[in-house]
Amino acid sequence: MHSIHFKNVLLWLFLFVAGLGLPAQHCSEVYDTALFQRTVNFIKSNLQLKVRDNFYMQWKPHDSDSMYYYLYVSKPDTIQTALDGNRVFYYFTSADTAAIQEQFYRESGMHTLLYKTAGTSGAELNCKLVGYPAEAIVFILLHEATHQHIRGSETKINYAFEEAMCDAVAVVAGRKYLRKAHPSLRKAFRLQTMVLEGVYKHSNNYIDGYATFNSGLKIRLEKALKTVEKNGNAFMKDRMLYPVNNAYLRRISDYSVHYFRMKKLLGGKGDFSNKLHQAIELSKIK
Numbered sequence: 001m002h003s004i005h006f007k008n009v010l011l012w013l014f015l016f017v018a019g020l021g022l023p024a025q026h027c028s029e030v031y032d033t034a035l036f037q038r039t040v041n042f043i044k045s046n047l048q049l050k051v052r053d054n055f056y057m058q059w060k061p062h063d064s065d066s067m068y069y070y071l072y073v074s075k076p077d078t079i080q081t082a083l084d085g086n087r088v089f090y091y092f093t094s095a096d097t098a099a100i101q102e103q104f105y106r107e108s109g110m111h112t113l114l115y116k117t118a119g120t121s122g123a124e125l126n127c128k129l130v131g132y133p134a135e136a137i138v139f140i141l142l143h144e145a146t147h148q149h150i151r152g153s154e155t156k157i158n159y160a161f162e163e164a165m166c167d168a169v170a171v172v173a174g175r176k177y178l179r180k181a182h183p184s185l186r187k188a189f190r191l192q193t194m195v196l197e198g199v200y201k202h203s204n205n206y207i208d209g210y211a212t213f214n215s216g217l218k219i220r221l222e223k224a225l226k227t228v229e230k231n232g233n234a235f236m237k238d239r240m241l242y243p244v245n246n247a248y249l250r251r252i253s254d255y256s257v258h259y260f261r262m263k264k265l266l267g268g269k270g271d272f273s274n275k276l277h278q279a280i281e282l283s284k285i286k
């Protein structure tokens with residue numbers, strides 16, 4: 001009798017703590033509070049990005065495995081989504097449900113990619129995210145802040161421009177931020193950028209040459225992925241390391257195709273907010 005009561009008390013205590021959104025015990029010691037606070041400050045004060053008040057301030061409730069799952073499905077003979085209504089991906093919070101759906105499409109002859117991420121513009125803290133190296137955390141926060149800024153503005157922009165812009169802001173503004181705030185992270189951030197851009201460059205070449213079935217371009221992309229395996233941090237591996245097929249290319253094209261142009265628009269001299277505003281205006285859906 002007593003033990004049942006005791007279990008109930010424990011259960012209620014757990015629910016209470018989970019409801020408050022306190023860090024899960026198993027990762028609170030790797031949570032670098034100062035890094036998060038300084039980066040969020042930079043995003044709000046220096047870059048003037050409009051993010052929600054609770055931007056990376058709260059813990060994701062029920063932190064089971066901290067990941068989100070995106071299922072991309074492409075036709076096997078062309079880089080094009082095979083989902084209903086031209087939808088680009090399905091989104092899951094359960095790995096099992098996602099895997100069952102993936103199997104269904106795979107068995108019907110489609111190319112699939114089950115992409116997992118700890119990011120997303122929900123912008124909540126979770127164990128996977130806080131366990132990433134600092135250069136990855138800076139990248140993710142800048143990327144998600146750009147999403148919130150764009151989505152909070154009046155301007156509607158094309159999704160592929162948006163993702164490319166978020167990555168370009170992360171790279172350009174991240175470099176600037178680290179120069180002053182965390183110089184010791186600059187080298188790791190540079191390597192992360194190199195790994196990312198290597199994959200984007202070779203993905204773009206392969207997507208461009210896809211119609212001609214240029215197997216050399218595919219081999220070069222796979223080599224770039226070997227570099228991720230060798231030199232990439234845990235975040236880059238989670239983001240990039242999947243078998244190359246049409247679903248992989250469908251996903252990555254949303255990030256890579258406009259990335260280098262966005263980086264050029266946002267880089268160089270001049271006020272960052274103005275340049276970002278300009279990039280958003282140029283990407284407007286007409």
Ligand SMILES: [Zn+2]
Pocket residue numbers: 143147163166
């Ligand atoms: Zn994004």
